[in-house]
Amino acid sequence: MSKILILGGGGMIGQKLAQKIMREKTFGAAEITLFDRTFPTGDLGLNAQTGNIADPLTAARLVANQPDYVFQLASVVSGQAEQEFELGWDVNMMSMWYLLNALKDQHDASGGTYHPRVVFTSSIAVFGGPYPDKIGDTFLSAPQTSYGAQKAACELMLSDFSRKGFVDGISLRLPTICVRPGKANKAASSFFSGIIREPLNGLKAVLPVHDSVRHWHASPRSAANFITHAAMLDTDLLDGRRALNLPGYSCTVEEQIDALRRAAGQKVVDLIKPVPDKAIMSMVDCWPRDFDPQRAIELGFVSEANFDEIIAVYIEDDLQR
Numbered sequence: 001m002s003k004i005l006i007l008g009g010g011g012m013i014g015q016k017l018a019q020k021i022m023r024e025k026t027f028g029a030a031e032i033t034l035f036d037r038t039f040p041t042g043d044l045g046l047n048a049q050t051g052n053i054a055d056p057l058t059a060a061r062l063v064a065n066q067p068d069y070v071f072q073l074a075s076v077v078s079g080q081a082e083q084e085f086e087l088g089w090d091v092n093m094m095s096m097w098y099l100l101n102a103l104k105d106q107h108d109a110s111g112g113t114y115h116p117r118v119v120f121t122s123s124i125a126v127f128g129g130p131y132p133d134k135i136g137d138t139f140l141s142a143p144q145t146s147y148g149a150q151k152a153a154c155e156l157m158l159s160d161f162s163r164k165g166f167v168d169g170i171s172l173r174l175p176t177i178c179v180r181p182g183k184a185n186k187a188a189s190s191f192f193s194g195i196i197r198e199p200l201n202g203l204k205a206v207l208p209v210h211d212s213v214r215h216w217h218a219s220p221r222s223a224a225n226f227i228t229h230a231a232m233l234d235t236d237l238l239d240g241r242r243a244l245n246l247p248g249y250s251c252t253v254e255e256q257i258d259a260l261r262r263a264a265g266q267k268v269v270d271l272i273k274p275v276p277d278k279a280i281m282s283m284v285d286c287w288p289r290d291f292d293p294q295r296a297i298e299l300g301f302v303s304e305a306n307f308d309e310i311i312a313v314y315i316e317d318d319l320q321r
Contacts, residue, residue, distance in 0.1 A: 002027040005067040007053060007099070008074030009034025009046075012180055013121065016224040017071060018044055026228050027069065035062055036074065040182075054090040059102040066106050069231050070167075072099060072120045072154075077187035081147040082283070092150035096120070096157055104166040118158060118169040119230045121223075122243060124216060126152040126173060127288045134292040137245060144286045155243045162235075162242055170230045170238065175218040175248030175291075175303070178310060181318035188283045192217065195253070196260055196311060199271040200319055208277035211254040214289040218248040218303040219313040226301055237299060247303035249310065250290035259307040263315065 004027060008014045018032060022044070034048045051058045053074050063070070074095065075081075081088030100118075107114050125148030126141045143149045158169040180193040191208055192215060198205035218226075226246055235242065251259075261269045293301075304310050 002030045002069065003065060003067040004030050004032045004069045004071070005062060006032065006034050006071045006073065007062075007095075008036055008072070008121075009048065010036030010039040011073060012182060012220060013177065013223050013227075014071075014073050015040065015044070016220050017073070017227055018046060020224045020228060022046075027231075033062070033067070053095040054098070056098040056102070059095070059098040060105070063099070063102045063106055066110070066114050066116070068116055070099070070103070070116055070118045071227060071231075072096065072118060073227075075121075075150075076147075077185055078123075078125060078145065078147040078283075079188040079190075080186040081150060082145055082188070083186075085146060088146050088150055092147065093153045096154040100157055100161045100167065104161065107166045112165070115165055115168050117231055117235075118162075118167045119227055120154060120158050120169065120171045121227070122151045122155050122171040122173045123148065124173050124175060124245070124288050124291070126155065126243075129286060129288075131288055134290045135245065135288050136292045137295045141243075145283065159240075159242045163240070168235055169242055170233065170235055171243040172226055172230055173243060173245050174223060174226070175216040175246060177220055177223050178217045179314035179318070180220065181314070188280055189215075189287075191280070192253075192256070195272050196256065196314065199260065199268045200264060200311075200315070203271065205272045206275045207253065207272050208275060208280040209253065209284050210276075210281075211257065211274075212252055213284055214250060214252045215284075216248045216250050216288060216291055217307065217310060218246065219310045221313050221317060222247075222303045226303075229301055233299060241295075244296045244299070244301070245291050245293040246296050247293050247301055248291065249304050249307055251307050256307055259311055262308060263311045 128142040128144035155171040162169040184190040
């Protein structure tokens, strides 16, 4: 029986991942442990534990049973990491250090036979401008936000612990995940989902940036697929370069709204109200807009081909009816 640990298991992607693993029996018979600060209402019927991930004792406790697969999804989101500097580094970077050292201790205790697959959800925030028209697989990682720097630091740690043979890790630079179900969070990118989700649920939505803003997206369904695909991937194919830019779809906010109009009509679009926010606009101006993720595509990662498909996934999987 495979032992699976999902850190950040109470979050949207963590919940989607756990549901996918149970529904599709991705790893056959599996013992799944979820860990987070809190969990949403509703019981997945799994071992759900709460605590502080930025604590070395927590990390040691969670890996004491030597899980075969560790999914590190837990983090403070971008806007909060920028506003709360120390918290961002404690949760987003130090938690990875504690986790990897706890896994190394288990590796050493096993006489070197234990080296679990670790899948880390990184971010396209590891990049900073100036950007080419499309970011390729060799573009420099030079983050311009605290969140991006924290994610980049974790990528480097995971790569080095993998090089030493303590773990077998892979970092996934996720596109902005859209359309996210539920309530808006503190991520600066939250509006990308909000301008679709709220109108589809009959609610008004605020658009804080110009509709000419272009960004890189994939659905929550794709995110869960990315993660399970990475868990099964032959990492020898990575040639030591363990961070991947993942597929997505690049579009402007205007194109998002056009897709919403095709899906639900003008009355739904009319619920979107432009309210410029200079702080969000300045952050968005630093974000990457388009990618050419050939390595990931060649390795079998797949995403939506257009934003209409992304909206369709939300309607099928998460729209409140």
